Amino acid sequence: MTTNGDGDADPTRRAATGPPAGRRRRDPEASRGAILDAARAELNAHGYSRMTIRRVAARAGVTHGLVMRHFGTKERLFLAAIPGPQRLGAALAGDPATLPERIARAYVDRMETADADDPFVALIRSAAANDPTATRLYSAMQEHSRAAYRDVLDGPDVDARVDLIAAVLLGVTFSRYVIREGAVAAMAPATLAEHLTALLRPVVLPASGTAPGD
Amino acid sequence: MTTNGDGDADPTRRAATGPPAGRRRRDPEASRGAILDAARAELNAHGYSRMTIRRVAARAGVTHGLVMRHFGTKERLFLAAIPGPQRLGAALAGDPATLPERIARAYVDRMETADADDPFVALIRSAAANDPTATRLYSAMQEHSRAAYRDVLDGPDVDARVDLIAAVLLGVTFSRYVIREGAVAAMAPATLAEHLTALLRPVVLPASGTAPGD
DNA sequence: TTCGCTAATGACCAAGTGGTCATTAGCGGT
DNA sequence: ACCGCTAATGACCACTTGGTCATTAGCGAA
Numbered sequence: 001m002t003t004n005g006d007g008d009a010d011p012t013r014r015a016a017t018g019p020p021a022g023r024r025r026r027d028p029e030a031s032r033g034a035i036l037d038a039a040r041a042e043l044n045a046h047g048y049s050r051m052t053i054r055r056v057a058a059r060a061g062v063t064h065g066l067v068m069r070h071f072g073t074k075e076r077l078f079l080a081a082i083p084g085p086q087r088l089g090a091a092l093a094g095d096p097a098t099l100p101e102r103i104a105r106a107y108v109d110r111m112e113t114a115d116a117d118d119p120f121v122a123l124i125r126s127a128a129a130n131d132p133t134a135t136r137l138y139s140a141m142q143e144h145s146r147a148a149y150r151d152v153l154d155g156p157d158v159d160a161r162v163d164l165i166a167a168v169l170l171g172v173t174f175s176r177y178v179i180r181e182g183a184v185a186a187m188a189p190a191t192l193a194e195h196l197t198a199l200l201r202p203v204v205l206p207a208s209g210t211a212p213g214d
Numbered sequence: 215m216t217t218n219g220d221g222d223a224d225p226t227r228r229a230a231t232g233p234p235a236g237r238r239r240r241d242p243e244a245s246r247g248a249i250l251d252a253a254r255a256e257l258n259a260h261g262y263s264r265m266t267i268r269r270v271a272a273r274a275g276v277t278h279g280l281v282m283r284h285f286g287t288k289e290r291l292f293l294a295a296i297p298g299p300q301r302l303g304a305a306l307a308g309d310p311a312t313l314p315e316r317i318a319r320a321y322v323d324r325m326e327t328a329d330a331d332d333p334f335v336a337l338i339r340s341a342a343a344n345d346p347t348a349t350r351l352y353s354a355m356q357e358h359s360r361a362a363y364r365d366v367l368d369g370p371d372v373d374a375r376v377d378l379i380a381a382v383l384l385g386v387t388f389s390r391y392v393i394r395e396g397a398v399a400a401m402a403p404a405t406l407a408e409h410l411t412a413l414l415r416p417v418v419l420p421a422s423g424t425a426p427g428d
Numbered sequence: 429t430t431c432g433c434t435a436a437t438g439a440c441c442a443a444g445t446g447g448t449c450a451t452t453a454g455c456g457g458t
Numbered sequence: 459a460c461c462g463c464t465a466a467t468g469a470c471c472a473c474t475t476g477g478t479c480a481t482t483a484g485c486g487a488a
Contacts, residue, residue: 026454026465047343049264053446063467068447070465128342128392129261139395146396163389163397164409171385175377178342181353182360183377195378198416206412240435240484267476277437282477284435 028070034060035067039081040122047125048078048134075133082119082137089148099152100204104196107169111177112189121177124170142166153204161203168199242284248274249281253295254336261339262292262348289347296333296351303362313366314418318410321383325391326403335391338384356380367418375417382413 025031038059042051053074057064071077091106092099111118123141126134149162172192176185184192239245252273256265267288271278285291305320306313325332337355340348363376386406390399398406 024452024454024466028465031465045344050343052444054444064446065448065468066466069467072447074446124388125342125344128339128388129264130259130339135393138393142396159397160401160405160409164386164413166396167385167389167398168382168413169385170388171381171383172378174338174342174384174388175381179349179352182356182380183373184381187374191374195374195417198420199378199382199413202412202416203409238436238482238484242435245435266474268474278476279438279478280436286477288476 031060031062031066032070035062035070035077036081039077040119043078043081043119043122043126047122047129048131049126049129051078053077078133079137082123087148088145089151092148092152096152096154096205100200101193101197103149103165103200103204104193107172107196108189108193111173120173124174124178155206157206161206164203165200168196168203172196245274245276245280246284249276249284249291250295253291254333257292257295257333257336257340261336261343262345263340263343265292267291292347293351296337301362302359303365306362306366310366310368310419314415315407315411317363317379317414317418318407321386321410322403322407325387334387338388338392369420371420375420378417379414382410382417386410 035056038056039051041059042056045051051074053067054064056077057067060067067077071080088106088110091109092102094102111120120141123134123138127138146162146166149165150158153162155161172184175182176192179185187195249270252270253265255273256270259265265288267281268278270291271281274281281291285294302320302324305323306316308316325334334355337348337352341352360376360380363379364372367376369375386398389396390406393399401409
């Protein structure tokens with residue numbers, strides 16, 4: 001357990017929205033916001049169980065006591081820091097024939113733009129550690145996405161296929177955004193989208209490929 | 215942090231190979247073995263960063279001081295507990311036309327049989343927590359598997375396709391063996407193999423599907 | 429039997445955790 | 459100018475972590 005070695009220190013102090021501060025800014029909303037931003041960053045970097053309130057406080061430029069005052073417990077801070085997943089239903093609607101491509105594009109677009117503090121990576125990290133709170137939230141979030149896919153999928157075995165889509169995207173996410181190593185992590189977004197399209201086609205449109213038995 | 219709630223307690227004491235013991239068995243090899251078994255179990259359950267030496271010791275029926283005596287540091291215990299990945303090269307050799315099916319079957323067979331203390335799940339859990347040691351080992355293990363796939367794949371973009379295969383299997387692993395929730399986790403092994411075969415076909419044999427060339 | 433070797437123990441440590449709470453100090457209203 | 463309200467602080471708590479080490483006790487050899 002060496003000392004430390006990741007992340008960046010705060011620029012001046014109170015990293016988030018707010019005017020440059022002297023000391024004891026006394027601005028509860030700004031503090032709350034800074035704490036939440038810091039929590040999201042720490043969550044992304046370490047997952048729930050290794051995110052410490054003191055580190056969140058330090059990153060936000062406040063004391064850990066203030067974090068407790070605002071959020072009470074670590075779990076409540078966690079829940080407050082995780083934003084709800086943005087809707088992807090809209091991006092999926094359209095011609096069924098090009099659905100694989102749209103799923104791939106929607107995924108890549110989302111991950112590539114919102115990477116900085118997307119809760120998905122944080123939740124994967126947390127859920128992997130077998131943390132009950134994180135696992136619960138992760139499942140809820142996955143179910144949300146699955147519902148969107150379920151709406152647009154057609155044919156047999158919808159549940160299984162929806163879950164397979166989710167699994168594929170999960171694997172790519174893990175490889176590209178969590179481990180960040182290997183060809184999947186290195187390829188350009190457009191290339192990734194192309195590969196994903198090809199990969200998803202047989203699951204999204206089982207008729208055009210080989211349908212897996214009974 | 216409540217008391218406990220997972221796994222099973224030791225039957226009498228000294229869970230692993232060894233005759234029923236009174237007290238202070240004084241059998242270094244049996245102790246080592248019991249500690250390693252306990253470490254693997256804890257690792258599978260919680261990942262590296264949340265596996266504690268004291269819990270490992272308790273599960274093995276020894277004191278945490280003995281664990282330190284045998285392995286010195288937590289990291290060395292970790293390295294000793296992770297067995298090397300078994301070779302899968304043999305299972306992959308054969309007719310290229312049925313390669314997707316063989317890859318799927320080899321994966322399912324391995325995961326379904328060795329699930330109890332397969333290091334893969336433990337490593338995923340650990341690597342997800344951003345633990346440097348675990349991430350290093352995880353990468354090494356993945357590279358090992360990738361090499362096996364690379365040997366049997368043909369056609370363009372081999373590196374990218376190999377990595378996509380690994381990502382797909384990783385996603386399924388995460389969904390089925392880490393989170394253990396959803397349709398992928400619930401389906402029978404044979405069904406999973408069928409779905410995986412269909413899923414992998416376009417990446418393994420890009421000619422027969424749609425090649426994502428540029 | 430005695431005795432050396434060392435496996436195994438358990439008390440101890442410094443560091444770090446989440447959480448509590450009395451105290452301090454900034455701001456708005458009067 | 460004063461003062462109440464409360465945001466913010468920092469000392470403190472019980473507890474857990476990985477790691478150290480003097481002590482104890484089992485076993486084999488003499």
